[in-house]
Amino acid sequence: MLHDSLMDSGTQSPRPARDIGTPDVGQRIRRLREERGISLSELARRAGVGKATLSGLENGTRNPTLETLWAVTAQLGVPLALAVGTGPVIRGTAVEGVLLQVFEDEAVTYELYRLTIPAGATQVSPAHHEGVTEHITVFAGVLSAGPQDAPLRAGPGEHLTWRSDVPHTYAAIGDQDVHASLLMRYPHR
Structure with missing residues (x-):
């Protein structure tokens, strides 16, 4: 089924991905x-x-x-x-991120993001290309994230890692916003 924009499983409507024009x-x-x-x-x-x-x-x-x-x-x-590119705020239906840095080597590209997920918000993200992994460190709040069929949970000072070449979720559990860093690892095709 084709969609004009991919929706999360919650009740929030999609927000534009960037604060500036595209x-x-x-x-x-x-x-x-x-x-x-x-x-x-x-x-x-x-x-x-x-x-x-x-x-x-x-x-x-x-x-x-x-x-x-x-x-x-x-x-x-x-x-x-x-x-x-880097710098501007990019938004999903629940996740707000700032792409801070891109690191390149011969076989892999890494993207480093600062993430905020509002308390109670949930987002389902589509699969990335084969072999992509995500590595999240939580600084505040409780995060449930990972493969849609088997999400993981982490609190302040904890770390999650998963292959994100499958649909995956992000959810802020409880009444506190989640503040985290996300490192995405993209193997070159």
């Missing part, structure tokens, strides 16, 4: 898609987003959710940073 994001996605020889229709189908949504994203007329950007970049086989 023409540069759309241009990057179009360039990455064209470099791979994938049509707009085919990428929309693979990512599970509407063709109009992807066209609007590429043309800078739509502000996608973070989940939509992750679905698209997963199908392109690239880290999110190649599409959004």
Whole structure:
């Protein structure tokens, strides 16, 4: 089923992925898609987003959710940073993050984020490309995160790691916002 934006399982509506306009994001996605020889229709189908949504994203007329950007970049086989750059706040339906740094080596790209998840909020994120892992350190609050069918739990000072090439969740448990760091590891294809 195609969606204009991927929704979480909670009651919140999707929020735009960035606080600023997206023409540069759309241009990057179009360039990455064209470099791979994938049509707009085919990428929309693979990512599970509407063709109009992807066209609007590429043309800078739509502000996608973070989940939509992750679905698209997963199908392109690239880290999110190649599409959004570093610095601005990016938002999912529950998770708010700031991409702080991108680290490259011969076989792997790492992205370091500062995350905030409001108390009681839940988000389901699409699978990233094969071999991607996520590593979260919680500084405040209690986090439930990991594969959708087997989430893990961590409190302040604790760490979670999982393969995120499957649908996965993030949830702030209890009445305190979660503050955490997220390190994403993308093996090069």
